Amino acid sequence: MSAFALEARNLSRTFGAVKALDDVSLSLEAGKVLALLGQSGSGKSTLLRVLAGLESLDAGEVYADGRLVSDVRTTVPPEKRPLGMVFQDYALFPHLTALGNVAFGLGHLGKPERRALAASWLDRVGLGDRGDAFPHELSGGEQQRVALARALAPNPRAILMDEPFSGLDPHLRADLQSSMLATLAEAGVAALIVSHDTEEALAVADQVAIIEHGRILQSGLPSEVYRAPKSLEAARALGAVWSLDGHAQNGRVETRLGTFDSPFDGSVVVCSRPEATLVTASDNGQFTVIDRRGVGRFLTLKLQGVTGDGAFITALVEAKTAPERGQHVDLSLLPEDVFVFKA
Amino acid sequence: MTTLDPAARPSPARDWERLGTAKLLGLPLKDWSLYALLIAVPGLPVLFTVLAALRPSASFDHIARVLLGEMALTSLALLVLATLGATILGVIAAWFVTAYQFWGRTVLSWALALPLAMPAYVAAYAWGDLTGARGFWIATLVYVTTLYPYVYLAARGAFEAQSVCALEAARLLGAGAWKRFVTVALPLARPAIAAGAALTGLEIAADYGAADHLGVATLTIGVFRAWFSMGDLAAAARIACLLLVGVLFLVWLERKSRAGLVSGGSTRWRTPQRAPVSGVHQVLVTGFCFVILTLGLVIPVLHLANLAIASGLPERALSKPLAATALLCALGASATLVLAGLSAFIGQRSAQASAFVRAVSLAGYATPGAVTALGILAALALSGSHVVAALSGPLAIVALCYAYAARFTAAGLEPLSAGLEKSTRSMRESAQTLGASRIKRFLTLEAPLAAPSAFAAALIVAVEIAKELPATTILRPFGLDTLAVRAHAYAADERLGAAAWPALAIVLVALIPTLLFSHGLSKSRAGQS
Numbered sequence: 001m002s003a004f005a006l007e008a009r010n011l012s013r014t015f016g017a018v019k020a021l022d023d024v025s026l027s028l029e030a031g032k033v034l035a036l037l038g039q040s041g042s043g044k045s046t047l048l049r050v051l052a053g054l055e056s057l058d059a060g061e062v063y064a065d066g067r068l069v070s071d072v073r074t075t076v077p078p079e080k081r082p083l084g085m086v087f088q089d090y091a092l093f094p095h096l097t098a099l100g101n102v103a104f105g106l107g108h109l110g111k112p113e114r115r116a117l118a119a120s121w122l123d124r125v126g127l128g129d130r131g132d133a134f135p136h137e138l139s140g141g142e143q144q145r146v147a148l149a150r151a152l153a154p155n156p157r158a159i160l161m162d163e164p165f166s167g168l169d170p171h172l173r174a175d176l177q178s179s180m181l182a183t184l185a186e187a188g189v190a191a192l193i194v195s196h197d198t199e200e201a202l203a204v205a206d207q208v209a210i211i212e213h214g215r216i217l218q219s220g221l222p223s224e225v226y227r228a229p230k231s232l233e234a235a236r237a238l239g240a241v242w243s244l245d246g247h248a249q250n251g252r253v254e255t256r257l258g259t260f261d262s263p264f265d266g267s268v269v270v271c272s273r274p275e276a277t278l279v280t281a282s283d284n285g286q287f288t289v290i291d292r293r294g295v296g297r298f299l300t301l302k303l304q305g306v307t308g309d310g311a312f313i314t315a316l317v318e319a320k321t322a323p324e325r326g327q328h329v330d331l332s333l334l335p336e337d338v339f340v341f342k343a
Numbered sequence: 344m345t346t347l348d349p350a351a352r353p354s355p356a357r358d359w360e361r362l363g364t365a366k367l368l369g370l371p372l373k374d375w376s377l378y379a380l381l382i383a384v385p386g387l388p389v390l391f392t393v394l395a396a397l398r399p400s401a402s403f404d405h406i407a408r409v410l411l412g413e414m415a416l417t418s419l420a421l422l423v424l425a426t427l428g429a430t431i432l433g434v435i436a437a438w439f440v441t442a443y444q445f446w447g448r449t450v451l452s453w454a455l456a457l458p459l460a461m462p463a464y465v466a467a468y469a470w471g472d473l474t475g476a477r478g479f480w481i482a483t484l485v486y487v488t489t490l491y492p493y494v495y496l497a498a499r500g501a502f503e504a505q506s507v508c509a510l511e512a513a514r515l516l517g518a519g520a521w522k523r524f525v526t527v528a529l530p531l532a533r534p535a536i537a538a539g540a541a542l543t544g545l546e547i548a549a550d551y552g553a554a555d556h557l558g559v560a561t562l563t564i565g566v567f568r569a570w571f572s573m574g575d576l577a578a579a580a581r582i583a584c585l586l587l588v589g590v591l592f593l594v595w596l597e598r599k600s601r602a603g604l605v606s607g608g609s610t611r612w613r614t615p616q617r618a619p620v621s622g623v624h625q626v627l628v629t630g631f632c633f634v635i636l637t638l639g640l641v642i643p644v645l646h647l648a649n650l651a652i653a654s655g656l657p658e659r660a661l662s663k664p665l666a667a668t669a670l671l672c673a674l675g676a677s678a679t680l681v682l683a684g685l686s687a688f689i690g691q692r693s694a695q696a697s698a699f700v701r702a703v704s705l706a707g708y709a710t711p712g713a714v715t716a717l718g719i720l721a722a723l724a725l726s727g728s729h730v731v732a733a734l735s736g737p738l739a740i741v742a743l744c745y746a747y748a749a750r751f752t753a754a755g756l757e758p759l760s761a762g763l764e765k766s767t768r769s770m771r772e773s774a775q776t777l778g779a780s781r782i783k784r785f786l787t788l789e790a791p792l793a794a795p796s797a798f799a800a801a802l803i804v805a806v807e808i809a810k811e812l813p814a815t816t817i818l819r820p821f822g823l824d825t826l827a828v829r830a831h832a833y834a835a836d837e838r839l840g841a842a843a844w845p846a847l848a849i850v851l852v853a854l855i856p857t858l859l860f861s862h863g864l865s866k867s868r869a870g871q872s
Binding site for chain 1: 765766767769770772773774775776777778779780783787788791792
């Protein structure tokens with residue numbers, strides 16, 4: 001038995017020669033949002049489809065509301081799972097009105113209750129007056145909200161969302177994200193959001209999981225993964241990083257920016273984030289500003305050693321005090337902002 | 344849309360694996376049995392025709408000595424000449440309406456497809472009477488003028504879908520109008536033109552009515568004579584086998600002519616800039632299009648209408664045949680749509696399954712109606728039933744429905760598949776995550792979305808059945824005359840005024856879907872920009 005709304009244990013799935021899922025485990029708690037981050041082809045869509053029951057498994061188990069719904073032998077069909085799903089293209093039924101779409105999953109109720117419940121869900125997503133509109137008459141944002149209401153109306157224990165904001169204008173996203181979070185919190189339902197957009201994931205997630213080549217690289221609180229990534233890929237998934245190659249000896253690695261502790265000896269990658277890289281202008285500085293970009297309060301500097309060799313380093317600095325291009329600078333880092341990984 | 348997750352893209356191996364566990368409307372069915380059923384419907388008549396051909400025949404030696412060579416040569420010559428003629432007319436007309444702006448273009452662009460509603464045998468009654476001529480050349484004229492729309496529609500579709508960029512690039516490279524047509528447009532449209540020409544050839548090979556009325560001894564006529572005049576099933580089956588070899592060759596030729604061609608170029612669609620034509624050229628272009636439309640549809644219709652009015656409506660020329668036609672259309676279309684629906688469902692599963700059901704249904708369509716009907720007779724004969732020249736009662740109707748389903752599933756499959764595709768995979772999966780069972784998904788999602796297409800499919804199939812002559816003539820129960828059968832019987836007695844009534848009724852009925860289809864098609868094109 002498991003207490004989670006949805007739990008995946010050691011899932012594997014192979015398509016021909018491609019390992020789409022490789023020993024994937026994760027769990028969803030009621031009322032929490034888990035963001036699954038990964039590039040195209042990382043296996044995140046396959047994971048979603050396996051959880052929904054749209055794909056079968058080669059190994060592992062899926063539990064929904066404590067009940068085994070998928071293993072190697074059996075796949076409980078999607079219609080028998082207490083799960084909702086919001087598709088990337090929303091998949092609204094073109095021949096039904098917004099109200100008809102939301103009422104679709106409420107077949108167990110009598111007609112008046114169905115209508116009333118569907119209407120109340122449309123109200124909750126702010127579309128109470130659009131019930132008679134057909135999908136093609138709705139804007140992209142409205143379609144997205146109808147899809148969310150439709151998935152939540154049958155009262156699922158967990159809801160799966162495949163790139164739910166990818167088709168929308170950027171200025172719409174923030175609004176929709178906050179109203180979606182409010183709706184999810186009100187419904188007390190667990191949510192898994194698949195995304196390739198870090199900012200979007202961090203904007204909505206209580207937990208993140210990073211998937212690459214069908215494996216979960218790391219999962220946990222967003223701040224935790226941001227502060228203590230377990231690999232260069234995991235570090236990159238939650239924001240920009242720069243990196244230097246180095247060679248560690250006796251638990252120490254020397255770089256142009258100083259000497260840092262290393263858990264390994266041998267070839268390593270030393271990396272940090274632009275926002276943790278501190279810049280001080282100095283005529284004898286070891287680095288040169290070769291480019292500065294951006295508008296507003298912060299600028300991104302591109303830096304290289306004065307000798308002109310070695311990797312580039314990026315730093316995020318306040319615009320007011322930002323050094324000019326060509327200026328020599330010194331760089332420093334707090335030890336807790338430096339990550340050292342095996343090369 | 345973002346790029347597809349390659350991991351989520353199913354592999355072909357996975358597709359075939361899935362076929363083994365599929366269910367149909369919730370019924371678990373072994374897949375091989377479904378596939379076997381789909382192959383059996385068009386396949387069994389052919390198999391039994393071959394089996395019947397292997398049995399001893401009393402009259403085949405005589406036929407082979409005296410008639411067979413001439414029949415085969417006549418069929419081949421008609422096929423080659425008429426297909427060539429129809430292809431030339433169809434391609435030229437299609438190029439005119441897509442590349443040029445001339446007087447009457449908008450109307451002509453859909454009207455040029457209307458001779459599809461004119462069965463060759465109906466045109467044959469009119470042209471035979473009008474010219475007083477019989478024989479090979481008048482038959483060629485009839486086939487060319489009634490069948491060019493198959494090529495016209497295919498070529499027009501291909502020309503319209505062609506990337507304007509390719510033509511503009513050719514223009515910038517200094518190619519004149521003729522050179523652009525010959526070196527760019529025509530090669531790009533070749534697969535479509537070949538497909539249209541193949542359809543034309545199949546129609547000619549399958550024709551019984553026009554050849555019979557105009558006294559041209561083709562192989563199909565040979566099948567009829569061996570069966571109806573000599574009562575020799577084995578001889579009829581042997582001639583049918585020869586006809587099948589010809590059809591196979593035609594299909595092979597079409598496949599071969601497409602090989603090595605890549606389709607497309609740019610998929611972006613843009614209204615082609617039509618070059619205006621004026622003066623004497625405009626008269627020639629408009630005149631050309633107008634003349635082929637007139638020859639294919641207007642003259643036969645007017646002449647038959649004239650004859651019909653002059654003779655008056657003969658007793659029972661319309662009401663009983665209309666009822667018989669309605670009965671057979673309803674039953675035959677139902678049987679055909681069940682098979683087409685099954686094929687469409689199976690075709691949805693994977694690209695391979697889709698290619699399979701298309702190939703099987705097209706094989707059924709390519710088999711001439713006379714051969715399908717003869718194969719069913721042969722099956723009944725081999726199974727020990729007492730077969731007479733005219734079958735009787737319900738057995739005949741079942742046999743006819745079988746023949747219609749075998750032949751016209753292809754006509755219904757196209758619109759039905761398009762209808763099923765209106766409910767996308769994510770819609771179906773969405774319904775599934777909302778708790779809808781397979782049956783509920785079909786009833787609430789797939790069926791309502793596919794309903795207009797299913798209606799179109801029913802209409803197209805029903806009209807094909809109403810026009811069908813050879814299989815209906817062979818298998819119909821005694822006394823059940825359809826419009827086509829009655830018209831042909833009157834025409835055979837040289838009672839053309841009487842034949843004109845049921846003949847025109849067929850044309851009128853057939854015009855409905857032709858108009859809807861052709862007009863709707865050109866409108867939907869014109870609406871894009």
